[in-house]
Amino acid sequence: MDKEKFLNAYIEIETKTFVKADKHKKLEAFFKENETDLTKLTCTDIIAIIDELQNKKITIRQPLYKHLIYPILLAQVAQNNIDAIKTLLKLDDHLLSYQAYSHNTKFSWAMLLEQGLNIAPNDIELLKLSEQTTRNYLNYTLHEIPIGVIYGEDGATIAECDELLEKVIEYEKLCNQLQLDEKELIENCKFYYTAYKAYLAVYPNYQNFEDYLNKTYQ
Numbered sequence: 001m002d003k004e005k006f007l008n009a010y011i012e013i014e015t016k017t018f019v020k021a022d023k024h025k026k027l028e029a030f031f032k033e034n035e036t037d038l039t040k041l042t043c044t045d046i047i048a049i050i051d052e053l054q055n056k057k058i059t060i061r062q063p064l065y066k067h068l069i070y071p072i073l074l075a076q077v078a079q080n081n082i083d084a085i086k087t088l089l090k091l092d093d094h095l096l097s098y099q100a101y102s103h104n105t106k107f108s109w110a111m112l113l114e115q116g117l118n119i120a121p122n123d124i125e126l127l128k129l130s131e132q133t134t135r136n137y138l139n140y141t142l143h144e145i146p147i148g149v150i151y152g153e154d155g156a157t158i159a160e161c162d163e164l165l166e167k168v169i170e171y172e173k174l175c176n177q178l179q180l181d182e183k184e185l186i187e188n189c190k191f192y193y194t195a196y197k198a199y200l201a202v203y204p205n206y207q208n209f210e211d212y213l214n215k216t217y218q
Contacts, residue, residue: 001037003045007052014058027063038068043076043084050087065094066102077107077115085116086125127178134171135182138164138189146210149196161197165190 001009009030017023031038041049046069053060060069069091076084088095089112099105107115113133116126141150141164151160168189175182199212206212 001034001040003041003048006038006041006045007049010049010053010064011056011058014061023061024063027061031063031067035067041068041072043072043081046072047083047087050091060091060094062094062097065091066098069094070098074107077112080115080119082116082120082123085112085119086123088112089116089126089129124178127174131171131174131178131180134167134174135185138168138171138185142188142192145192146208146213148209149192156193156196158197158200161193161200164193165197168193 010027013023013026013030017026050060050069070088073081073084073088077088088107089109092109095109099108110133113126113129116123117130120126141156144150144155148155149161149164150156151164156164168186171182171189172186175186195213195216196209198216199206199209203209203212206215
């Protein structure tokens with residue numbers, strides 16, 4: 001089965017079957033019946049199929065993702081195919097959903113991004129994804145201020161404050177590379193990571209971090 005025949009069959013099911021559960025049943029049956037033929041589709045075919053479906057605003061459902069998109073693109077990830085990596089990264093919601101029920105966590109989203117940047121360190125799309133992800137994380141670490149700096153699900157330790165300081169320095173370099181102005185976030189991170197680290201060394205002398213901030217910086 002070539003790319004065009006597959007697209008026609010998929011779109012036929014998607015547009016002429018109106019109950020979601022029925023769509024999934026038909027798609028599962030379709031993939032089972034055509035399992036051998038579908039293995040002939042290439043990574044280039046899969047990327048073209050995704051583009052075509054997205055351009056036509058046709059939903060990419062999990063049967064398509066698990067039977068075709070994920071296995072074919074994942075095989076290319078092992079061969080350092082940057083286009084396969086970037087396509088999986090763009091379909092992040094599908095990746096998370098698939099891994100949640102399949103428990104196939106060979107490559108997390110973060111691992112795919114890291115591999116992509118190792119292959120193509122100056123790729124603008126990947127750098128922008130890295131910037132957005134890091135920015136979200138840095139904001140998360142500060143979201144409990146003035147209670148404290150967060151690392152994972154808990155308050156940061158002294159060593160973890162050092163890790164965060166290294167991370168924000170790398171983020172600053174990334175912003176400079178992309179010519180992005182995130183000066184306020186960067187300065188806030190540097191200030192609170194440094195202050196929280198200092199507070200942890202003397203915390204018995206204060207009621208809490210807010211008390212330390214008030215008495216030290218005001």
